[in-house]
Amino acid sequence: MRSVDRLCLAHLWLAFGAFAGAAVLGVWQMWVRSPLGAHTGTPGDYYMSVTAHGVTMAYVLSTFFIMGFGYFVAVTALNRPLPGQGWAWTAFVAGIIGVVMALVSIALGKASVLYTFYPPLTATAWFYIGLILVVAASWVWCVLMFVSMTAWKRENPGVPVPLAMFATVANALLWLWTTAGLTVELLYQVVPAAMGFVQTVDVGLSRTLFSWTLHAIVYFWLIPAYIAFYTMLPRAAGGRLYSDTMGRLTFIFFLIYSLPVGLHHLLMDPEHGNGTKFIQVLLTAFVAAPTVLTIFTIPASLEIAGRLRGGRGVFGWIAALPWDRPMVLASGLSFVMLAFGGLGGLINMAYGMNAMVHNTSWVTAHFHLIYGGTAVIMYFAIAYEIWPRLTGRQHESFSPLRWQLWLWFVGMMVMTLPWHWLGLQGQWRRVANFNYDSPIIAGWGPLVIVSLGGGLLLLASALLFVRNLAVLHRSVLPAPSGSLYALAVVPPRHVPAALNGFGLWNVLVLTSMLLAYGYPIAQFVIAPSPTAIVHRIE
């Protein structure tokens, strides 16, 4: 095994190990909120668990998976060694130290502030410093991705960067842009408060800075799924990518339109004017553009594969696809969850309809369906696809892999569809328990139990996933050879510089962030609002 393979596996195992632990917490949280487990544990236990679950899933699973996958893409798509492996290992160790600091703070009951922090609530400074370490580690990864791509471009003048690497660098740049908000919030406002240097905090400003991060971070989590759709799925299905240019445009759209839109998370907040919210809601509508491109391009690619496999007629090519292959199956299931999650998201972004679902289980359902469903099921598929390349061993059977993917899909649907409905009924989120003695709330009970059933399926799937990867390490079958990445129907020979780099797009991101966030942030300096007293969890 090469050293870079060990680097990838270390990141991915850390991500998935943490994921399995957090899945257990998720089920426990659903249990105590259901009529079956009412009055188990205290609200303090619940918020501690929610914080651990959220921090692990949102910062540990996502960040370390994306880093590990990025290193893998940089080596395999560019076919050249990873530069700065010492830096990569140092960042990994720093990241682990950060994770331990954050999780120990949570376990000691000193950081029950959820992964979204909510100042003026303030955890121990160790919690935030730990998370900043994780973010700093990911920045090292961003730099290494960028350095890999520019070095490859120098060695291959005029040749288009392979789409998988182009998309990975788009994600790294997106991450650098998006973490700026969170980092400024933590370093400028929250850590000084946690350390006792200041007694009050401007909550409006901190919420605005977090909103800078909060939407684009979801696209950071989602982009690996799209990388798999564009660069792995067409080959796994036995076909070709319909259009390489569509792929490049998709990832560019993600970069420029997922950032200046965060105020739609603050539609109910009083610190911003309706007009500035409107601008960002309009831009939010454009975030649908890359998904629309994908809905066209990927089924077109699959149709090519289906027809090559003998599919006939308008829909016959769908049945002809090799659904027994994990990558194909996971992508199909991911698209179904993306459809439900995406349509729900259109409701969240609409000012009026958002007011009705704001802070209800609808929102929890939406982000579990998009991140836990659409994105994470593709993390599984990617892991199944690249693990043989990393270990040199092949899965002995695809059957447990398919079981695991189906369990995840069914579990996610059974968990989140009732949540959507309960949200419309007014079931609020972020509360530790419900009083099922009340006649209105009692009516929610059966659906809450159904969603708990979905949660149990998800836990079973999570454990099966870890098992599937673990047994692969002892498999005796040799790994498949040949390229992992799909060719385009018309492989690009030359592309415009705009579609082969990010200079132009970074300038446009800067411009749109200045226009969309300039005044909303500047207003806190021009006319400071009343500040809130820091409330330390000690």
Place this chain on the structure above:
Amino acid sequence: MTELPQPDVPDRPWRIWASVAVVAIILSGALLGVIIIPVVQGRSAGIDAFTAICRALGILPGSPAIPQIVSRNPPTPVSQVVWTPAVLQVLADAKVDRGRAKVQEVCVACHGEQGVSISTDYPNLAGQSGTAIYKQLNDYRTGSRTNQFMTSVAQALDETTIADVAAYYAGQPMRNPNPATLGAPDAIVQLVELGDPSRNIPPCAACHRHGAGGPIDAPVLSEQRQEYLTAQLKMFASGQRRNDVYGRMRTIAAKLTDSEIDGLAAYYRAGLR
């Protein structure tokens, strides 16, 4: 980033049209969101165009679509204590030594030098939150809370001395943070930990334990005198004591039964040395 020339693929149109598209989308959003929609909405709400635009930008408070309603009720606060940064600074600057001197001179007679009171009618102050002591002494001083002894004692203190005394008692040995471990009826433990949602009673522990959420002036209750707590809860329930901001404790205490008041007071007494 330096781009290599690719003569057969023109790049200039990309730069121009991508920039035009992105900026045009944002500016059209601004035109609609900050000018057209607020002006039209403001017209039907009787708001002039300039005000409507300022409101849409967030320069003026309120929505461009709704006339701003201004309350004309005079404020009647139940407590004069406001947690401004200046007040928090006074507390941060408090001197424990000066506090000890004042305690030995005055407070010791009833509350004890270590904050363990001489009578079950007087509260223990050892390890009490400094902000809680500060608020209560200030409330006595300003008349928001009254007591035949404490009113005159507090009126003789200035703000700095109050902060010193608060810091001194707050620094006395920490109380037992979890009296639940000492045994109490399940119904009472449930009230403390989970409250009773069917009566809209929040859990006591949500505010009254070290590091809990809630108002920063909420006192820590563990190891408190049973008779003192019973008397205070009954005074809140009857409205005789009314220095709780937003009437939080009056609302809660009025919903408690007498036996619950006794049970809670006994629960919090547990662990008393």
